[in-house]
Amino acid sequence: MPLTPRRTTTKLRRLHPEELTHIGAVAPSGGGTIRSISLEGLMRKWRTRADELRPYTAPTAAAFERAAAELEEAITTYLMEPLTLAQAEAESGYSRDHLGRKVRDGAIPNAGRQRAPRILRRDLPRKATSLRTTEPPPTLVGATPRQIARAVVDS
Secondary structure (H helix, E strand, C coil), X not given: CCCCCCCCCCCCCCCCHHHHHHHXXXXXXXXXXXXXXXXXXHHHHHHHHHHHHCCCCHHHHHHHHHHHHHHHHHHHHHHCCEECHHHHHHHHCCCHHHHHHHHHHCCCCCCXXXXXXXXXXXXXXXXXXHHCCCCCCCCCXXXXXXXXXXXXXXX
């Protein structure tokens, strides 16, 4: 008799900060910030885990290998996508004219045609301001810039 997987329902629950710290999802300080890992680091981690699990459970190791391969394929597909100058402008922070000039000069390889240039996402230059986080600058509640300046001068 062949075995068929049973349908199971998973009940989701909210984890407390100490549980999240235990599994490594939150900084040990309990500050509520999630540790970040690069996608390449995640691929390496999955492949390492597959190598560790292979002697004990080959199907699980194969699943980790498959997941790492799928992630690698998705990253490659994303980075190899040709962008129009308008799309590249939105992602890079540089103007269309500047990007077009860079393509004409050969500083950025042209992934399109002569009169219809395209830039691969992996070749896209990033403006330093677009690399910053979008976190708003700190402000003093209820104080105008004039009041702040006056407080600095008077102190």
